[in-house]
Amino acid sequence: MSKELPIGFMDSGLGGLSVLREAIRIMPAEDFIYFGDSLHAPYGTKEQSVIRDLTFAVVENLMKQGIKGLAVACNTATSAAVRLLRGMYPDLPIVGIEPAVKPAVVSSHGGRILVMATPMTIAQEKYHLLLEQYRDQADIVSVPCGGLMEFVEQGRFDGEQLDTYFRENLLPYMTDDTETIVLGCTHYPFLRPHLMEFLGDRPIRLIDGSLGTSMELKRRLKVKGLLREENRTGIVTIQNSSGSQAMIDRSYELLAMPF
Ligand code: DGL
Numbered sequence: 426m427s428k429e430l431p432i433g434f435m436d437s438g439l440g441g442l443s444v445l446r447e448a449i450r451i452m453p454a455e456d457f458i459y460f461g462d463s464l465h466a467p468y469g470t471k472e473q474s475v476i477r478d479l480t481f482a483v484v485e486n487l488m489k490q491g492i493k494g495l496a497v498a499c500n501t502a503t504s505a506a507v508r509l510l511r512g513m514y515p516d517l518p519i520v521g522i523e524p525a526v527k528p529a530v531v532s533s534h535g536g537r538i539l540v541m542a543t544p545m546t547i548a549q550e551k552y553h554l555l556l557e558q559y560r561d562q563a564d565i566v567s568v569p570c571g572g573l574m575e576f577v578e579q580g581r582f583d584g585e586q587l588d589t590y591f592r593e594n595l596l597p598y599m600t601d602d603t604e605t606i607v608l609g610c611t612h613y614p615f616l617r618p619h620l621m622e623f624l625g626d627r628p629i630r631l632i633d634g635s636l637g638t639s640m641e642l643k644r645r646l647k648v649k650g651l652l653r654e655e656n657r658t659g660i661v662t663i664q665n666s667s668g669s670q671a672m673i674d675r676s677y678e679l680l681a682m683p684f
Pocket residue numbers: 436437438440441466467468469470498499500501502543546574609610611612
């Protein structure tokens with residue numbers, strides 16, 4: 426496999442860009458191809474077999490274009506398909522993102538940890554096994570957030586409807602001792618500024634797995650001798666199954682958003 430090939434990123438839509446921006450920051454010399462499957466979004470409310478087939482199709486497309494590594498920048502697709510993808514492409518370094526439960530528990534002071542994620546991520550066995558490891562160490566509560574990713578897909582990062590969503594879907598899970606919210610879907614980091622505003626002066630930390638996932642990708646590429654470290658600025662190509670130029674434009678805007 427050639428070091429000069431780009432790294433492939435995939436998500437059900439625009440969310441994985443929150444992972445890609447970290448990857449670009451720590452691997453500036455790399456080229457990237459990002460594929461957002463907005464035509465078939467959301468994944469998080471679909472059946473496991475459907476999510477798998479959609480994920481396989483996107484990855485096959487990226488493989489045809491030629492990639493030297495893959496980030497499944499979607500918690501939902503990771504939990505449904507990453508193990509099978511590793512079996513299908515044994516030579517390809519593959520990382521998948523999962524809700525950052527471990528970092529939340531490690532840095533916890535005993536308060537409640539909320540995990541916001543898609544209903545499908547929460548329903549998967551992979552997530553249950555993850556929770557099982559930490560159940561004795563922390564009060565971890567899952568918050569299914571069906572419908573939340575659509576705000577990001579539609580470019581709505583604040584406003585009354587988002588407040589209403591948080592009031593109806595997040596607030597009922599919050600206790601006085603809630604200390605951390607895990608953003609367990611790659612779309613949610615783009616809602617972070619408004620969520621922080623909504624939380625006001627409650628001392629709650631928001632964490633996500635985008636940096637950890639990017640660091641793991643970098644490590645795997647390095648181990649295989651595939652990491653580009655020369656002095657160059659890589660090229661980022663964004664593709665979207667919706668065929669809409671507006672989605673591509675929004676993608677580049679999200680990538681440039683301060684974080
Ligand atoms: N961005 C995806 C994730 O991290 C899911 C959004 C969806 O398609 O429902 O889970």
